[in-house]
Amino acid sequence: DQQVKQNSPSLSVQEGRISILNCDYTNSMFDYFLWYKKYPAEGPTFLISISSIKDKNEDGRFTVFLNKSAKHLSLHIVPSQPGDSAVYFCAASVTSGTYKYIFGTGTRLKVLA
């Protein structure tokens, strides 16, 4: 049973426009969420996080929104740049546990110049 789901395997966006990547989860115990970016042949790179006590966290061009009632989070990238082309994973954790993360299946973002 996939506890963290990213239903869009791929997304193409024009440079300068907004990229919106979505993630849904089923476990209501999750209270900390992360987004990772992954380039081929490299390990995932941490992008941004959000705690369940917040509904929004912003860091430069990246904003993560959390809707706890819908068990949904999204990552907004504005403006999108060609260098943002990568696979994006959302991950969730229960912070009272041992901080292992459950990853989503990933969304491949392609930003077109």
Next chain:
Amino acid sequence: AAGVIQSPRHLIKEKRETATLKCYPIPRHDTVYWYQQGPGQDPQFLISFYEKMQSDKGSIPDRFSAQQFSDYHSELNMSSLELGDSALYFCASTYGLIYDGYTFGSGTRLTVV
């Protein structure tokens, strides 16, 4: 800045052979996590260590074992390799059991033939 070092980067083994993957965390990091990412799949948590003790265990087969040494590096030992063990193996490190995104290594690509 020093990153998480994994060795080897690539490894080819035959079925039923053994393999040892190594992970050297960022200096002063005392917590190591191992993840397995199969082709086209999301990273799956295998096992973690905090201060040289196993802190959590995920979907790690009984054929696999791991440990963390006094210098905090970790080794993942895999025996009786099967074709399905072919995957990218990532380790990540943090200092202490913290919530935020941890730093991943570039991974070891294991191919079992």
